[in-house]
Amino acid sequence: MGETSVQSFEMPAHGGNLFAARQAYPQAPEPWLDLSTGINPYPYPFANPPPESFARLPEQEAIRSLEAAAARAYRTPMTAETIAAPGSQAIINWLPHLVPAKWVGILGFTYCEYAARWAAAGAKVTIARDLAELERQDVVIIVNPNNPDGRLVAAADLHALATALAGSGGLLVVDEAFVDFLEPGASAVPGMPEQGMIVLRSFGKAYGLPGLRLGFAAGPKALAEKLRAAFGPWPVSGVAIAIGSKALLDRAWLADASMRLMAQGLALDNILAAAGFSVAGSNALFRLACHNDAQVWFDHLARNGILVRRFTAHPDWLRFGIAGSDIDISRLSRALKK
Amino acid sequence: MGETSVQSFEMPAHGGNLFAARQAYPQAPEPWLDLSTGINPYPYPFANPPPESFARLPEQEAIRSLEAAAARAYRTPMTAETIAAPGSQAIINWLPHLVPAKWVGILGFTYCEYAARWAAAGAKVTIARDLAELERQDVVIIVNPNNPDGRLVAAADLHALATALAGSGGLLVVDEAFVDFLEPGASAVPGMPEQGMIVLRSFGKAYGLPGLRLGFAAGPKALAEKLRAAFGPWPVSGVAIAIGSKALLDRAWLADASMRLMAQGLALDNILAAAGFSVAGSNALFRLACHNDAQVWFDHLARNGILVRRFTAHPDWLRFGIAGSDIDISRLSRALKK
Numbered sequence: 273m274g275e276t277s278v279q280s281f282e283m284p285a286h287g288g289n290l291f292a293a294r295q296a297y298p299q300a301p302e303p304w305l306d307l308s309t310g311i312n313p314y315p316y317p318f319a320n321p322p323p324e325s326f327a328r329l330p331e332q333e334a335i336r337s338l339e340a341a342a343a344r345a346y347r348t349p350m351t352a353e354t355i356a357a358p359g360s361q362a363i364i365n366w367l368p369h370l371v372p373a374k375w376v377g378i379l380g381f382t383y384c385e386y387a388a389r390w391a392a393a394g395a396k397v398t399i400a401r402d403l404a405e406l407e408r409q410d411v412v413i414i415v416n417p418n419n420p421d422g423r424l425v426a427a428a429d430l431h432a433l434a435t436a437l438a439g440s441g442g443l444l445v446v447d448e449a450f451v452d453f454l455e456p457g458a459s460a461v462p463g464m465p466e467q468g469m470i471v472l473r474s475f476g477k478a479y480g481l482p483g484l485r486l487g488f489a490a491g492p493k494a495l496a497e498k499l500r501a502a503f504g505p506w507p508v509s510g511v512a513i514a515i516g517s518k519a520l521l522d523r524a525w526l527a528d529a530s531m532r533l534m535a536q537g538l539a540l541d542n543i544l545a546a547a548g549f550s551v552a553g554s555n556a557l558f559r560l561a562c563h564n565d566a567q568v569w570f571d572h573l574a575r576n577g578i579l580v581r582r583f584t585a586h587p588d589w590l591r592f593g594i595a596g597s598d599i600d601i602s603r604l605s606r607a608l609k610k
Numbered sequence: 611m612g613e614t615s616v617q618s619f620e621m622p623a624h625g626g627n628l629f630a631a632r633q634a635y636p637q638a639p640e641p642w643l644d645l646s647t648g649i650n651p652y653p654y655p656f657a658n659p660p661p662e663s664f665a666r667l668p669e670q671e672a673i674r675s676l677e678a679a680a681a682r683a684y685r686t687p688m689t690a691e692t693i694a695a696p697g698s699q700a701i702i703n704w705l706p707h708l709v710p711a712k713w714v715g716i717l718g719f720t721y722c723e724y725a726a727r728w729a730a731a732g733a734k735v736t737i738a739r740d741l742a743e744l745e746r747q748d749v750v751i752i753v754n755p756n757n758p759d760g761r762l763v764a765a766a767d768l769h770a771l772a773t774a775l776a777g778s779g780g781l782l783v784v785d786e787a788f789v790d791f792l793e794p795g796a797s798a799v800p801g802m803p804e805q806g807m808i809v810l811r812s813f814g815k816a817y818g819l820p821g822l823r824l825g826f827a828a829g830p831k832a833l834a835e836k837l838r839a840a841f842g843p844w845p846v847s848g849v850a851i852a853i854g855s856k857a858l859l860d861r862a863w864l865a866d867a868s869m870r871l872m873a874q875g876l877a878l879d880n881i882l883a884a885a886g887f888s889v890a891g892s893n894a895l896f897r898l899a900c901h902n903d904a905q906v907w908f909d910h911l912a913r914n915g916i917l918v919r920r921f922t923a924h925p926d927w928l929r930f931g932i933a934g935s936d937i938d939i940s941r942l943s944r945a946l947k948k
Contacts, residue, residue, distance in 0.1 A: 286667075286843055287667075288666065288667040288669070289669060289670065290669060291669050291670065291671035291672075292670075292671075306666075309667060311665075311666075311667070315661070315664060315665040318664075320658055323653070324821070325821050326653060326656075326819045326821045326822060326853075327649075327653040327818055327819060327820075327821060328626065328644075328649075328820065328821055329624075329626040329647060329649070329814075329820045329821065330821060331626070331627060331628060331629050332627065332629065332630075333629035333630075334629075358696045358700075358823065358847075359842075359844060361842045361843070361844060362696075362841070362842065364842070365840055365841070365842050369707045385842070392839070476667075480665055481664045481665060482665075482666065482667045482844075483662070483663050483664045483665060483666055483667065483668060483847055483848025483849065484664060484847055484848070484849075485668075485696065485844060485846065485847045501730070502703055503700070503703070504697075504699045504700065504702075504703050504723070505624055505699070506697055506699060506820075506823060508823065509696075509821055509822055509823045509847055509849070509850070510821025510822075511821065511822075511847070511849055512847070515664075
């Protein structure tokens with residue numbers, strides 16, 4: 273498939289909107305089962321943060337310590353810097369204001385916010401299906417693994433593309449919001465080149481705590497400092513600092529969560545297959561399922577109080593988040609049998 | 611005093627940095643008494659937020675409801691819109707990227723971040739001491755009441771200036787971070803003109819919860835929508851939504867906190883006077899105290915584990931936050947007697 277040129281976008285739609293679902297399906301049974309986001313259903317088990325997390329301004333030292341924990345967890349090389357932000361979405365929003373670019377290429381089909389943001393900043397946005405088509409852009413954006421189809425570009429290929437872009441002053445933005453449960457070699461952060469690449473990481477998705485609003489960027493020091501200045505002296509909340517600093521160093525919890533997600537993901541595969549869906553892409557945190565009657569299934573699931581993610585541009589797709597309990601799996605299975 | 615033209619700024623210093631104080635004064639007794647910020651020492655007494663505040667993405671409806679609570683508390687007129695942000699500092703950081711301005715005037719001496727941000731964005735920044743000098747700027751910034759001297763410009767004068775600026779497409783930015791405990795007529799939000807004015811409000815200072823990172827802007831719908839887009843679909847944390855939505859509607863708590871702050875402020879006035887300081891400005895949340903030996907006093911207080919705010923440009927000034935308990939007042943009093 274060839275390139276698509278994009279000049280304007282409406283405000284993107286997102287998953288997780290139970291309020292709208294309740295309004296559209298007022299007869300659906302409560303509580304709703306929200307499978308419309310790619311968020312870990314097992315939140316990191318945190319202690320209540322100390323009162324100072326609320327009652328004091330975050331200290332610079334505590335923020336640096338949080339960033340050091342992230343740099344260790346993500347294995348940022350010494351030549352790069354890791355900075356904290358109030359969610360990786362906040363980094364997505366700032367980048368077009370900090371990186372001048374006329375031509376922006378996005379490896380599609382992917383997370384809707386990038387095209388909208390860069391187009392709004394005046395860039396000419398091209399969505400391509402092939403890495404080779406992206407080499408002559410000022411800024412290239414690759415969500416890796418991709419949302420919603422799980423497509424994974426090898427880290428070595430990303431490093432090569434970044435180095436090529438850096439040669440003409442360009443930048444590769446890699447969004448690794450869904451990389452945490454893949455094998456260690458999947459992330460482009462370790463071994464990233466000194467110039468030409470910035471990697472975005474989401475804390476909330478992998479740790480099941482998106483309400484905290486915590487994300488990170490790892491990249492060249494000059495760009496990291498621009499982002500640091502943009503977010504100012506208190507970029508994230510005291511609660512995010514307290515919980516994030518501990519969770520990011522807890523490798524045992526991450527390994528355990530990974531096993532649980534894998535088991536629940538296999539259970540999800542089975543009931544999707546039984547209902548006649550074909551899985552077109554997957555990640556530890558979601559399945560992209562195809563069905564000719566996907567819209568009918570969306571409606572049927574919603575009537576049963578189960579919210580999944582659909583895509584205007586791909587009416588045969590539904591994205592299912594991982595159901596966290598056997599009760600939720602059974603509920604989904606029953607709903608998919610009718 | 612005339613105008614000062616400012617072309618470049620170093621990264622501003624802020625209060626609240628106990629880590630640096632501990633490094634500079636390792637022998638000081640613990641715990642430190644931090645009077646270096648203008649934050650309410652009586653945090654709003656909140657219940658632990660529900661698990662969904664952490665484990666789910668904030669819903670659009672919950673954010674709109676938080677903003678409605680803020681609009682009610684701040685009495686935003688129907689012609690304006692109130693939007694939530696992760697701290698009013700985040701709004702300060704975004705404004706120069708959303709409002710084109712060549713000439714920016716700031717009523718000085720004031721909070722350091724404004725000049726730094728607009729100069730970094732390429733504006734020619736003028737700091738003036740008189741409102742009349744500011745009428746021909748593209749953007750005018752007035753911190754009201756002012757930090758650190760408590761100077762208050764009447765709301766009617768601000769409305770008139772905003773209307774004059776709007777006539778040539780200009781904008782008046784009013785930072786009301788310290789207005790919450792003044793009489794209701796002090797805020798420029800009620801009765802604000804439809805165009806030409808945006809007002810910033812801080813939640814953390816008045817409610818003693820700056821670690822939450824929560825602030826608001828009230829202003830013309832078009833500019834509010836630009837800010838909304840800049841902050842994206844999840845501008846603040848679930849914890850900030852849960853606590854802020856309740857606190858902003860709790861007028862009884864605010865009135866009670868105001869009484870306590872007034873009593874503690876009078877106690878502070880007495881011991882400052884006894885130590886030979888003259889109070890050059892005040893607010894419910896701080897006193898600006900002058901002394902020829904202010905730097906000596908800063909050092910002496912720090913050796914006693916008490917941190918106050920000093921100002922490079924005004925070596926005879928010290929800003930004291932309100933000590934929240936009689937124990938803290940006694941400790942400060944003892945330290946100021948030596």
